[in-house]
Amino acid sequence: MNSKTITRPVIRTKSLTKIYNGKGIPVKAIDNVDLEIKKGEFTALVGPSGSGKTTLLNMIGGLDQPTSGQVFIDEQDIYKLNNNEIIDFRLNNIGFVFQHFNLLPVLTAKENVEFVMLLQKKSKNERNKIVEWLFEEVGLTEKLNVRPNKLSGGQQQRVAVARAIASRPQFVLADEPTANLDSQSAADLLDLMTKLNKEENMTFIFSTHDQRVIDRARRIITLVDGKIYSDILQNTIKAY
Amino acid sequence: MIGSANKSQGTRILGIVPSEEYELTKINDLIADGRPLKDTDKNKIVIGQSLVKKLKLKLRSKVVLTFADANHEIISGAFKVVGIFQSYNSNIEDKICYVIKKDLNELLSIGNNSHQLAILLYNNDDLNSLSQQLKQTYYENQTETWEEISPELSMMVNSMDQYMVIFLIIILLALCFGIINTMLMSVLERIKEIGMLMSIGMNKTKVFILIMIETILIIGLAIPFGVLLAFLTISYFNTYGLDLTNMANETFREMGFQTIIYPTLSYTYYLRIIFIVAIVSFLASLYPAYTAIRLNPVEAIRKN
Numbered sequence: 001m002n003s004k005t006i007t008r009p010v011i012r013t014k015s016l017t018k019i020y021n022g023k024g025i026p027v028k029a030i031d032n033v034d035l036e037i038k039k040g041e042f043t044a045l046v047g048p049s050g051s052g053k054t055t056l057l058n059m060i061g062g063l064d065q066p067t068s069g070q071v072f073i074d075e076q077d078i079y080k081l082n083n084n085e086i087i088d089f090r091l092n093n094i095g096f097v098f099q100h101f102n103l104l105p106v107l108t109a110k111e112n113v114e115f116v117m118l119l120q121k122k123s124k125n126e127r128n129k130i131v132e133w134l135f136e137e138v139g140l141t142e143k144l145n146v147r148p149n150k151l152s153g154g155q156q157q158r159v160a161v162a163r164a165i166a167s168r169p170q171f172v173l174a175d176e177p178t179a180n181l182d183s184q185s186a187a188d189l190l191d192l193m194t195k196l197n198k199e200e201n202m203t204f205i206f207s208t209h210d211q212r213v214i215d216r217a218r219r220i221i222t223l224v225d226g227k228i229y230s231d232i233l234q235n236t237i238k239a240y
Numbered sequence: 241m242i243g244s245a246n247k248s249q250g251t252r253i254l255g256i257v258p259s260e261e262y263e264l265t266k267i268n269d270l271i272a273d274g275r276p277l278k279d280t281d282k283n284k285i286v287i288g289q290s291l292v293k294k295l296k297l298k299l300r301s302k303v304v305l306t307f308a309d310a311n312h313e314i315i316s317g318a319f320k321v322v323g324i325f326q327s328y329n330s331n332i333e334d335k336i337c338y339v340i341k342k343d344l345n346e347l348l349s350i351g352n353n354s355h356q357l358a359i360l361l362y363n364n365d366d367l368n369s370l371s372q373q374l375k376q377t378y379y380e381n382q383t384e385t386w387e388e389i390s391p392e393l394s395m396m397v398n399s400m401d402q403y404m405v406i407f408l409i410i411i412l413l414a415l416c417f418g419i420i421n422t423m424l425m426s427v428l429e430r431i432k433e434i435g436m437l438m439s440i441g442m443n444k445t446k447v448f449i450l451i452m453i454e455t456i457l458i459i460g461l462a463i464p465f466g467v468l469l470a471f472l473t474i475s476y477f478n479t480y481g482l483d484l485t486n487m488a489n490e491t492f493r494e495m496g497f498q499t500i501i502y503p504t505l506s507y508t509y510y511l512r513i514i515f516i517v518a519i520v521s522f523l524a525s526l527y528p529a530y531t532a533i534r535l536n537p538v539e540a541i542r543k544n
Contacts, residue, residue: 063439063538084443091441098541102436119441167441 009036009072010170010203011060016069018055018226029055031226032069037171037219040201042194044208044217052226053207054175060205061094061173062086074170091119095164097174101156103148109159110135110144116167134162138192154185158192165196171203178210190216241306242287242337244295251291252336253305255344264358267325267338274299274323281340285319288333289326297321305339309348317347408516415517416524423455423528434532435540444533451532455525463514474505 018030029052037043045053058064060071062078070077073093081089090096103112110131117127135141138158148156157177164172174193178186194216196202206213214220220232242251258277262268267286268276277286285303297303299321306316319339327333345352361367367385374383387394427434434447442450481500484492492499 058538061439084445087438087441087443090439096436096439098436098439100432102432102541104433104436116440119446163440 008038010039010074011035011037011205012072012075013056013060014070014072016056016059016071017067018052018059018064019067028226030059030066033226033228035221035228037203037205039170039203040197041203041205041219042197042217043203043205043219043221044214045206045221045223046208046214047223047229049209051223053223055226056223057173057175057205057207061096062090091116091167093170095167095169095172097157097160097164097172097177099176099179101148101153101160101180103156103159103163105148108145108147109140109151109155109162112148112159113163113166116163120167130166134166137196138162139188152185153181154188157181157185157189161189161192161196165200165202171205174204174206176208176210177206178208178213183212186210186212242291242295243304243306244297244301246296247294249291249294253307253344254336254338255341256338257341261338264360270325270327271323272326274321276323277338277340279340281322283317283319283339283343284322285337285339286323286325287321287337288335289324290334291337292321292324294334299324305337305347307347310350315347317343319343412516412520416520419455419458419521419524420527422458423451423525424531426454427451427528427532431535431540431543434535435537435543438535438537439541448529448533451529452522452525455521455528459518459521463517466517467510467514470505471510474503477501477503 013033013035016030016033016035017028020027020029031052033056035056045056047053055064059066060073062071062073062081065079071079073089076089078086078089103109104115107115113131113134114127117130122130131144132141135144138161140155140158140162143151143155143159148159151159157180161172161174161177164174172193177193178189181189190213193204197204206217208214218233220230221228222230222232241248242253243249256277258268258279258281262276271286272289274286277284285305287297287303292298295303301321303319303321304316305319306314309315325333341354359370361370367387371383371385438444438447479502481502483500485499
């Protein structure tokens, strides 16, 4: 890997703005945000409620159309893609971890993880190999054929992480991933994601209030009123 | 005219060939007392129950039939009552009696001539074309369809057909709303799930197909079950009859209808219904599927 590849941002936003028209009064959820996130970063988006963390995450994930500005993933302006193209782009490039896990209750843990690869039309052999590797990584090999309702919150979230990375995305977006977990489960989940980040060079971006997540992050971006208030990288505060 | 020792009354005397007549009118099934006529009978008569009461007759009583022959001369013949029928049609019971055609022809001195020939078709759709054909070929004879003989019955049958169409439309509308309701509930209950699927990369076409496949599976289960239930119900009533005696006995009898109905449904009708139901269900599922693909993943995931 050459140095150019390492430093190239996987995510870049340019003058990103989102305005909601709540009760006829325009509210700026994201205000002119310029941001770059490089491959392999372990980033936490923090800030008070209503600061725009989830909105920024959704726009980076191609889920929420910005009012103005652009989002580039690997230098592809994702909002120039049509509806189906953007969904396909998400499928192949972005992994999602939700606060409430959002596993399909009728499918087993294995099927939940496999589902995303079915959408990618991967062969059964390939799917089985990836599932085996993923469940080993998340430490749930014995829970392959268990339905989500038989799993603890922490286990469900680990399955959700496995699902998020099953498609081999360029990065994983996690919206408050530890919000519904007890301390031990949250610590286990963070261990898992840290390991995947270090060993697989996987890029993670979290929105979080959780100090435990913030403590583990190597880059902390603080949002206030939709603007980047601070961007701390390895104990270095970058002022805006 | 039919006369007993006590009384006389005007009547229609039908000379029949029993074995052929029973194929058509099933009058033999209506015998309440005694037996139906046989081809080999000689000077025997079958009369209706109400006529029996009026003339104070019983089985094996003798009656005298009086009528004009081909030469307009009044002739009489004595017949023995072998059977008494009870008809679902009070007009038939009162005004018709059956004798052997050969006996009647001898009295009338008309050889082996016949006055009436009934043709029973397998398919009512052939009625008009055959009638036209017969009218052209045997123009010197009178050809009448059952609709011309009994226009009020024809009108009633047509009305029933129209009622059936109206009932079918109402049922299909109910089915339509049922499917929309079921599938819409299925979509609305899984908004979060569908939102998640769209977020992780399931495109709208696939979501649409998913909802359609679910509908097809429901229809695939419901149609055979419904058809089987209909088949069993119709088969049961076809065998044991649907008895409307308590509802409209006299009305039905006066109109010439049986008070016990034996419903039948042709296989083509089943196929037609299956096809219509499948199409209607398919169309009804379009709206829920459309609702699903219009969901915004961000809003859908936030729903509780």
